[in-house]
Structures are given as structure tokens and as C-alpha cells.
Amino acid sequence: MSTDPGAGNASDGGPLDVQSVIDALPDGIVLAGADGSVTHVSVAARRLLGPAAAVGVPLREALPLQDLDSCGWWETLKPYDGLATRTALSESAWLLPDGTELLVTARLDRDAPLAPVRGVAVSLRPARARARLEQERANLVTTMAHELRSPLTGVRGFTATLLERWDAFDDAQKRLIMESVHHDTDRLSRLIGDLLEVARISAGRLPLAASTIDPVVTAEAVARSVAAGSGRAVEVRTEPGSDLRVHADPDRLAQVLTNLAENAVRHGQGQVRFLLSSYDDDAVLLAVEDDGDGIAADLRRRVFTKHWRHGDRAGTGLGMFIAHGLVRAHGGDIDVTDAASGGARVEVVWPRARDLS
Template identity: 45%
Template sequence: MSIGTSRSPGVQDILCTRADHGALGDLGDGLGIHPDDLPDGLVVADESGHVICFNAAAARITAVHASDALGVPLEHALPLEDLEGRRWWQLTDPYGGIATRFAQPERNLLLPGGREVLVSARYVRTAPTGPVRRVVVSIRDTEARRRTERSHAELIATVAHELRSPLTSVKGFTATLLAKWERFTDDQKKLMLETVDADANRVTRLIAELLDISRIDSGRLELRRQPVDIGAAVGRHIQAHVASGQDADRFLVRIQRPLPDCWADPDKIDQVLSNLLENAVRHGEGTVTIDVAASSSPREQGGAETAVTVSDEGSGIPEESMGRVFTRFWRGSKRGGTGLGLYIVKGIVEAHGGTITVGRAPGGGAQFRFTLPVGTPAYLL
């Protein structure tokens, strides 16, 4: 993109390079920071309103080459409009506006072509009410923020959808029982109350998932570490599946003992195992195999690991989807669920300092493998 506007005399040779900061005064001196090191776009205009710095991030965001912007009037090098189509520099008038003004707060503006960016400005004056010596403009791409906003909107939509069904059921059954209690037999009352109880548990699980996501995203997931017998934990979960109607022959557990001591949060590890086994049972087919063993590839710092692998014999996960398995809202099938479970599993494993991967099992199904560092925590040594 070429601007094609006449340049101010005497500044056409000013380039924003690592070798020459002259036009920018002491910007970055003593810190070893050059404008191109900044993550955000930086545009600086001198007292005459001509651009004297146009860093690499600004060039990337605006698609204007620095050599085309340097020496050009600011309103031509950076032709911004507000969301109503008005020219921003004419509205703000940095050089001829109110003498006490020193900044413009961040706002959404449009580049030529309609691309939206976040822009803020600072007016550098020689005195509190003196003339403007520099106009310093910061530009940010809105794509990352938009992705975050979309993610939050999707989360809200998913939660609203998942809550609507059980709450409608709870409300319907309780209202019916209260209005017509005497008309139902004890067996009918029991069935309705069991349904209400199951739907209430579903709401409770969803709220717990939301709290976990909030803590994972903010880095505040608390772990209460204590010795954990992974083999025994696996056994408890399999017994629960058998008690709920699954065939005991569907599960194959292989534990390579001796296992090293594993210090972890037992509730969080139960959550990980529950999710992985539930996925294997619900979305997979055939035998569900659980392998527990000491890791054969210790971490670089010399600590051992316990590795847990959960495999099934179903159709597996398509190769093109494996990179999205641990993201929010990913669903491997149309059999329901919020799509949040594996995202939470990854957050829990990584909070323990471990890793989790997904691949194809020898039998063709999905295979999830997570590792946990072992050994006594430093505060107990």
C-alpha cells in the first residue's frame, strides 16, 4: 500500500531503525528497547504533524510499509475513521484542540477497507499548556480480543442451553407434584423425584465445570496434594461403571508395579479419570483398556512420572480433529455433553505439572495418555 503524499522537508531520511533513534529522543534509551521490539503498533508524529516513527507492528496492522509512512502527515499515514465514518484526526485535532488535553482514551476505529483496530494517543507537550511536541499513537489488533469475546459468548450460550433442559424438567415435575400430589402413586412420585434429583445433579456438575474453567483460565486452580494410589482410583471408577450397568468384561486394567509415589490432588485426579473413562465408554466401542505404569521417559529435571493411558476400540478421533480435542466446546460425537470436559482435564493435568496427549489406539480407537510428576513435594522435605 502506497500513501503517495508529499513529505515534510528534512524528515524523509528519518527511519525507525535500530541504528538511529535521533528523531525519537530518548525512546528506549537505557532499557535497550527499540520501537520494533514493542508488541503493539507505535506511530509518532513531530510538532509539525509528520510521522517520525512507524514501527514494525504498526506496519503489520495497517499494511502500510514504514518507508511509505515516514515523513507523511499523520492524518494521511494513518487515515482513521470512527465507527460512524467520521475522520478521527479532524474530530480530535491534536495540534489545535484544547491546550490542557494530553491524551485520547483507547477506542475502536477503522482503517481504510473497514478493518477495526484499537487506538489510543498521547500528546507530549513542552509545558502543561504548551504546544504539542509529539503525538504518540498506539495501535492494537482487535482479532485476539474478538476471539476472547467470541469464546465468552459461546460459553454463555452453551451454559444457557445446557441449563435450560434440566431446569425446565425440575420446574415441571415439582410444579406437577405440588399441584396434584394426591393423584400419583408412590412409584410415580418416586420416579419423578429421581428425575428431579438427576437433573439437579446435572446442573451442579455444570456449575462445577464453569468454576473449574474460571480457575484454570485465571491460573487460580488450587491443588491439595497428598499421596494418591492411581491404581486404586482407576479400580473405583470401573466399579462405579459396572454398578451403573456396564459389563465388567468391557474393562481391562493393566498396572505395572511397583509404581512410584504420586503426590496429587485426589479429587482432581478423580475428575480426570472420570472424564476419560466416561468418554471411552460413551463415545468408544469394544474393550476399554487402562494402563498405569511408571513413565519410561523421565523429565529433564530428573523426576519420574506416572503415566495413565485410556484406550478404546471405537472409530477413534479423525486426524484433522486431534489438534482441537482439548479446546473448549469440542465434541467428538453428537451424543451430548458440553464440550468442556477435556479442556478441564488438560488444565488439571498441566496444573499438576504433567502433560496429556491424544492419539490412535492399537485397536483403532482413541487413546488418551496423561503423565503426573511423582515424588514428595518440596515443602514436606
Template identity: 45%
Template sequence: MGSGDDGHVVTLPASPESVQAASSLAELLPDGLVVVGGDGIIRFVNREACRILRRASEEMVARPALEALPLSDKYGRDWWQHTDPWTGPSTRTRHRERLLVGPDGRDVLVTARYIRAEGNGRLQRMLVGLRDAEARLRAERDQATVLSTVAHELRAPLTSVTGFTSSLLRRWDRFTDEQKRLMIETIESDASRLTRLITELLDISRLDSDSLSLRLTPVDLHELLAAHVGRHELSRTGGQVLLRLGPSAQEHGLPEVWADTDRLQQVFFNLIENALRHGAAPVTVTLDRDAPDGDTVLVLVDDRGAGIAPEDRDKVFGRFWRGSDGATTGLGLYVVRGLVEAHGGSVSVESNPLGGARFAVRLPAGVPDAVALP
């Protein structure tokens, strides 16, 4: 009931049975379909087209397409008159997909295929394909958000790095040793920030494309967390971080965990930095079993801040969700969830008994079923 992707004409069925069968098949299409006759009258509209256009088939079938299905481009030009399918070039067989404005002012993606008579090229049928533009527009907005966020986050540290390096190169002798040290420390900090941002962006790409690879080895979580907390205390930035073992871990010990060490370091670095930035010190990291005899390791990261509102707890792990202050890229917690789930675990957020937010990471003991050893 139309033309194939290669442009060859498909003969329309003529018998009532064939027409009914073709109509039934058209209802199975994922896209909207409107069939317009050579006289400009709409012959058929499938359910998906009715949904996209928000019109009943009775409002369109047996009516002129120009009236029942008004379409215009972004400049307000009538699409039917612009394309002129009835008196335009007889060699034209299709129109590529375009974003048009539909009857109710909503954006809709439109394609057209022409079925012409052999010999004189007269239009016999016109197949108008319709797609809901919301998904594409949402993807475009997300892409714009990515570009805007990345540009903003890259600009600030790059400005600092280029400014300080330029000053040091041109006026080295004018600065004291203390000033030089401060400037170099700032350059190092901003360079590390850039590295983390680029790493997060690469991880998002891998997570979204299911191409993230893990190098699994036995990991001593207590040793890993103790090393991270120790490095933080040496730097003495952002407030105090405490590490403790929960009661079940003290009594029964911890089961063996197989994981990617670098990825877990990234997970807990992001969670602790998030707690220090958005909560309040001290931040307490508790390592325990999820149950006294269970095979799941539990890591709790508690802060003393204002906490996270219940209605926002499902949003914080979303990509580019930045909260009311907009102080971060909104990438860190999205990456945390992706990396934890890649290990076969889970992460959630709730309130802790002392006030503030509690992020709970649960990791299965042994080799996670969700991944395979290299």
C-alpha cells in the same frame, strides 16, 4: 517524546542526536507509534505501527496524516475530523483508547496524546498510539463463547429441574409411584450435571489464573479406579467399563503416587464419560507402569468408537473445542489436561490397537516437582 500517563508534558528533544536516540527507543515500544506534527504532517512511524497498519514507513512519513493514516469509527465518521486535534479545544491533552477502522479496513485500537505550546496551547506534536485489536477481539469472542456455552448448558437441566419440581408440587396425587421415581431420578441426574458444569467452570478459572491448589496424599490408583468402575456398573448407564492391570503392573506392582484424590477422580470420571459418550462400549481402563522399572504410572482409557482424526488430536484438549457434533461443552478435556499437568503429569490421545480412541495419562511417582505439599 510525548506526555506521561499523568498528563504532564514531556519536552521533545531538539538536537539530531537526541532525536535519533528517541527514535531508537520508540522502536523498542511494544505498541505502534505515529508522531504527527502541528502542521498535520507525519514525522515518525515505528516498525510496530507499520506492522499493525500493514504499510511501509515511506508511505506515511512526510505525508498528511489525514491521507496517509485514514481512521474512522464504526459509524464511518472520519476520526481526524471528529477529534479535530488542530483547531479543537486547546485544553485537550489526550484521547482515550478507541476501537477504530484502519486504512485496510482492519480494526485497530487507537490512543492520542497532545503536546501543546505553553501559553497559547497550540498543538506542537500529536502522538498516536496503535495496538493490534485482534487479541482483544479474540478475547471478547472467547468471552461471548463462554457466556453462550454456559447459558445453553445451564438452561437445559434447569428447565428439566424446574419443570418436574413444579409438576410434582402441583399434581403430586396424579402421578404414580413409578412416574414420581422417574421424575425425581431425572432431577437428581440434571442437578449432578449442573454441579459438574459449575465445578469445571471454577476449575478453568483457577487453572487460567494459576490459583489451583492440590491436597496431596498417597493414592492407591487401583483402588480409586476400581471404586469408580464399581459405581458405574451399579448405575448401569452408558455401557460397560472394564478395569485391568497391565503386564508390568502385574509383575512389578505399582509405585506410590502422591496426588489429590478428588482431582484424580474428576480426571478419570471425565475421561470415561468422554469415552462412553463419543466412543463405544466397552471402555477399557488399563493401569500399568510406563516402563517395567520406571517411576511413571500409566493409565489408558480405550474405547471402541470411530476414534479421533489425527488433525484433531491437538485440538481436543483446547478450551471449548466441541468437535463436529457439538454435543458437549468442550470443557471436560481442557480440565483433564490442566489437572494432570498440575500433578506434574501429561495426557495425550492416539488410536488404540482395537480401533477407537486411547487417552493416556502419565503420572509421576512420589511427590510431583510441579507442586508442593500443603
């Protein structure tokens, strides 16, 4: 690692400006040379560390970091004098004098194994993101544990009853019990599926098998399924004469429409409607409406966040988050607005099929 501002070449053949590069990075970066003096400080690092981080000062002074036992980062890790085979320092949490927690990692530059350190690159970022992620994971575990408990209790109770009193039930009663068990296991399967989808969306590793499909066919199938399961009317309206084919993974599109329709049934009132029409030359509009009270404007930004729940009939708080993630993974967009009836209207803008002439 060279700390010379003119070291290296940019893609256009000009000199690489180290300061510009590190200033463009989201994490704070501090570079030091062979003598332990700071050679570069990025804008983000200056914002995190304050005036102590300045070019020319010893790296030890530029990083006034301590752990919970008041041991200093420099004294503990010894970047220049520690184990001679090290080339990196693993990310760990350290505290600034004001108590702010940072996640800090470093790269140690050597000409060869066992050679002296000729430069240190330190990366710093606030630990708030990690704390938020850990809280989200804890919330997810709590939510799923609560949601899984009910169907598991049902399965266990029904099967225990059958095992203990098999001869006491006639065939019709046994069938009724097994239908209840099947319903609970189906619910368990959907909950586990939701959990897997959340993990894939959060990790940005959502597998898609996209093809050209007709969303009207998908919407009609979803409408029949949701209506049968809820007892509520679900209507599908389309724009006459329009080619509404989209580029989508069929199962993912069905999941999006199912989540939106079930959310409308759960929280809205009256009839639920699918409205499919052209949006522009590149996209199709898939809207879901209900006749309820709608969603307040100050809550709309939170609808697609993980664990968002509202009202007495809230579910896991994952359905709208999953719908949002699936839509965005296809290059589409999703938003909440008002229906003409005063209820909620969720609009999905989905890319058209690419093979349209």
C-alpha cells in the same frame, strides 16, 4: 515518554534501544514527538498500516483510520489539541482504508496536567481476536442454554406435578419423582461447574491446591463412579512396583480423569481402561483407552478446543477443553493417539511429586 532512541538505560547499564523494544512487542506501536511527526514505527505496525506509516511523516497521515461513519481517528480524538487533562485514549475499533478493523489505544505524554502533549504512543492490534472471543462467548451461551434447558424442564415438571397432585401419589412414587429431581439438579450443578471452570481456564485464574497424591487411588475411584453411572466396564492397570505419586490438586486430577473416562464411554466402544505408568524421572503417564474407532488424525488438534463435539452422542463440548486446561495448569501435557486395539488413547504426562527422594 521520550522518543529519543538513546533515552533510558537497559538493565546492563547500556542505552535502551526504543526500536528494538517496540519491535519485540506483539502489538503494533507508533511513536510521535511533540510536533506530531512519527519518530518510531514497529515492525507489527508497519505490517498493519503499510508504507504510509513511516518515520518523519505526520501522525495524522501515518494513521489513516476511520470509524463506521467515515470520521477520521485524528479529527475525532484530537490527540494533541483535545482535552488538556487527558493522558490516554481508550481502546476503540477503527477501520483501515481496505476495511480491516483494528483496535487502537494511545498514551499522551505530558510534563504535567494541562501541559502540552510532548509525545504520543499509539498501540494497534487486529480485531480478529476480539471477534473470535465474542463468537466463542456466544457459542458458550448458546450451548449452555441448550444444555440447561433439559434438566430445568425436568425439575419444573416434576415439582409442578407433585404440587398439583400430592395426595394422588404414594410414598414410593413420591420418592421416585424426587430421585428424578435430584438427578436433574445434580446435572445442573455439574453444568454450572463446567461453565465456571471454562471461565477460570480462559482467564488464566485457576486456583490449585496441589499436594502429593497417588493417582492410582484416584483412578480407581473414578473408574468405579463412571462404571456405576454408565454400566460400562472401566479397568485400571498400573505398572507394578513403580512409585507413581504426582503433584496435583486432588479434585482437579479426579476431574481430568473423569472427563477423559466419560468421553471414552460416550464416544468409544468396548472396555475403557486407565493405564498408569512411569514416563520419565520427572513425570508419570496417565492414559485412557477405549476399543472404539479412534479419533481421526485430522481431528485430533481440535479435540481440546472449546465446544468441540463429534458424533451423535456429543455433550457440551467442554469436557476435553477443561481436561486440557487443568493438565496444562499443573505443568503437564495431554495428547491424543491410537490405542493398540484401534480405539482412541488420550495420554496425560503429569509431573511427579516434588518430594520424592
